[in-house]
Amino acid sequence: MESQRVRLNLSFLNPFLLRSSKHRINSEPNAVKTGTKKSSMTTQESTTSYESDIESLFNQLDRNGNGYLSRTEFQTAIQSVNLPNSDDFIADLITEYTHNHRQKSNSSVSITKQQFISSAIKKERTIHKIFNKIDSNSNGFLTSDEIISYLSNIGISATDQDANRMISMLNKSSQTLNYQQFRAFAVLLPHAQLKYNLVWAWFEASFDANSDRKRSTPKVEHLKQFLAGGLSGAFARTLVAPVDRVVNQIMSGSSMASSSVRHAIWKIYKSEGFLGLFRGNTVTVFKKFPQKAIEFAVYDKLTRILINTKRNSQEMDDSLEMETPKVSNLERFLIGSSSGAASQSILHAFDVAKMHQSMGKQGSIIAVMIELARTQGIRGMYRGYVPSLIDTVAGTGIGFMTYEAGMQMYRNMCKRRPNGIEVTGIAAVSSAFTLTCCMPLAAVVKRMVAQGQPGVAKYRNVFDCVATVARTEGVGGFYRGILGVYLKIVPSIAFTFLLYDQITRKWAVGGTRRYSK
Structure with a gap:
């Protein structure tokens, strides 16, 4: 109805x-x-x-x-x-x-x-x-x-x-x-x-x-929206922090990384202890909180603007029957891509610092960023920005589109809203599909950002990176560490959507307007 x-x-x-x-x-x-x-x-x-x-x-x-x-x-x-x-x-x-x-x-x-x-x-x-x-x-x-x-x-x-x-x-x-x-x-x-x-x-x-x-x-509505997105992203990523660090090493091509996730986790645990598994997680939370807050806030805002625009068009055209405007999959992809572009443009420097820290760079996130700015300038802090932006735009666009499509498909089939477990399952399938599509680009981004570190090759540009990986490692090089990526990203995204759904419902974010989305 x-x-x-x-x-x-x-x-x-x-x-x-x-x-x-x-x-x-x-x-x-x-x-x-x-x-x-x-x-x-x-x-x-x-x-x-x-x-x-x-x-x-x-x-x-x-x-x-x-x-x-x-x-x-x-x-x-x-x-x-x-x-x-x-x-x-x-x-x-x-x-x-x-x-x-x-x-x-x-x-x-x-x-x-x-x-x-x-x-x-x-x-x-x-x-x-x-x-x-x-x-x-x-x-x-x-x-x-x-x-x-x-x-x-x-x-x-x-x-x-x-x-x-x-x-x-x-x-x-x-x-x-x-x-x-x-x-x-x-x-x-x-x-x-x-x-x-x-x-x-x-x-x-x-x-x-x-x-x-x-x-x-x-006035409190905007704060609730921001906190809901930020908390859901921060808590979800903390749960998979150990796997996150290991996968970053594997995907970057570091010679110091083990070939399997299990061996890499054990190696870090033996050399650095339990807390070593969470090394760099402060940066992850520091970045993921505003990232998810921005993404969800921008996505919801643009969606409501689009719905209101369509509703106003219906009111101006007397030949159209008034009904809740539909948002197409293409429109959800474009809105999701815009939300990803906004967050990535603001927070890319944190990604670079996080990568350097996970690869062994000593010091706090602030110290790493200052060192990067001093030695490499703004260009160094935004190294890999273009491929990272493309990766984020594609990932958030496909992610939001497939998640919303999955939710709508479930409603049509079961004639009810999915519960918490079902939301998690829909988000997991959506994230797995998104990762499969975006994995090659993500691998290129991480190599571009990590270049210059011990054991990591240097590339002239994005195209040189793609050509080098394809020539020396084949297609498998773009999917290196794919199991680890699934292990860290799929549950992280699934929990993020679950927590966001539960928090926004618990806090009644959006008021009664949320029921007309």
């Missing part, structure tokens, strides 16, 4: 919203804010009253009155508050309600009243906390000024018209909003979106699907 943003009539929720406004407006929210202690009787009565409110909401959503929420009824509730009606959004909610992580998104889903109430209770404290932050005067009502102030604090520019539209979306009979009305919207959000993006999601949902208003994002 395509992601849709459909504005439906809220009238079927109004009986609950109007009933809720008549009692307990100031009870729990202000009690939480002021830290007032309640007696056990008061707490019990409050809990009973709260469950009664949630049960009333369930009954309003259960339009056929059979005691279960069907998928259709669930979709109607989501559409009524203009939340994304995508398979992923519904799947996240279904997982929270049913605790079934393998639930097919298009299957017949029935959510019981108890499941709905239990899930809503778990969200209550978070909803209270956010409501109290918005309700600056603690009177139990949200006004347009309070909403504008809160949005401004999180980095979103909003007008009086925006705030009034947000209130009217949930309460058409007043210019203020009470806690129960606020909660009726909040319980329909997945927990991660509720925790990190509740008001942002409300702000986004208040706009019509065809609104051309440019909306800002919370």
Whole structure:
């Protein structure tokens, strides 16, 4: 099912919203804010009253009155508050309600009243906390000024018209909003979106699907995006650091390197100890963190720009039916290549220093870079930049394209989003295919960067390197150490995509917009 943003009539929720406004407006929210202690009787009565409110909401959503929420009824509730009606959004909610992580998104889903109430209770404290932050005067009502102030604090520019539209979306009979009305919207959000993006999601949902208003994002969103990409890359590469060092030696053609990964690891362990296996890993992490942060951030940003551009074109052409724009494989390749080019251009000098350090150059990464700059200048620090750029552009382009194609193929075949293990498998297959395509170029890059080191030949240029390897070693020379490359890169990339997927979902990176990708 395509992601849709459909504005439906809220009238079927109004009986609950109007009933809720008549009692307990100031009870729990202000009690939480002021830290007032309640007696056990008061707490019990409050809990009973709260469950009664949630049960009333369930009954309003259960339009056929059979005691279960069907998928259709669930979709109607989501559409009524203009939340994304995508398979992923519904799947996240279904997982929270049913605790079934393998639930097919298009299957017949029935959510019981108890499941709905239990899930809503778990969200209550978070909803209270956010409501109290918005309700600056603690009177139990949200006004347009309070909403504008809160949005401004999180980095979103909003007008009086925006705030009034947000209130009217949930309460058409007043210019203020009470806690129960606020909660009726909040319980329909997945927990991660509720925790990190509740008001942002409300702000986004208040706009019509065809609104051309440019909306800002919370200021913390860019930091979350950067950290998610950086942490996933850094942790994944640390796991394979020992194999990484050995493979670099083998692929560079060093005469000091052993012919097999196993023997090389044992040799390093015997001569340098356990920590010797991680020599140069600080540089790897130092480079991989910003590299993956830049790649994922640029990829997501360019993808959203492309989707928005296509959506705007649809809106301008009345002959086209509105639907979520598709991103083709070629477009994903070009976007992925652009993200790789951006990161490589910024960080290539770290690659050169890392290679020299792994080949025996003494000193910290900073010391190695200073030495390179002093003895070889900027040209030395960017030695092998052109082939490295080509290798990175090809690798990231093919990598992102095949990963996204694999994810889409899985969705089409299994009718659901892949779980963590399945994401890892898709990423592993994607990375193996990418490596097979790019291995010859990667071998040339490493030889160009490592030339001048003991036991490594010197080449006049890239073409001389290719010709020399082909003449002296044959095709096998370009695939030297291929097993080791698979051992270090395939799990590294697989874990990177897995961690990025899990972190961005856990932190709700992208807000509800992520469900329309």
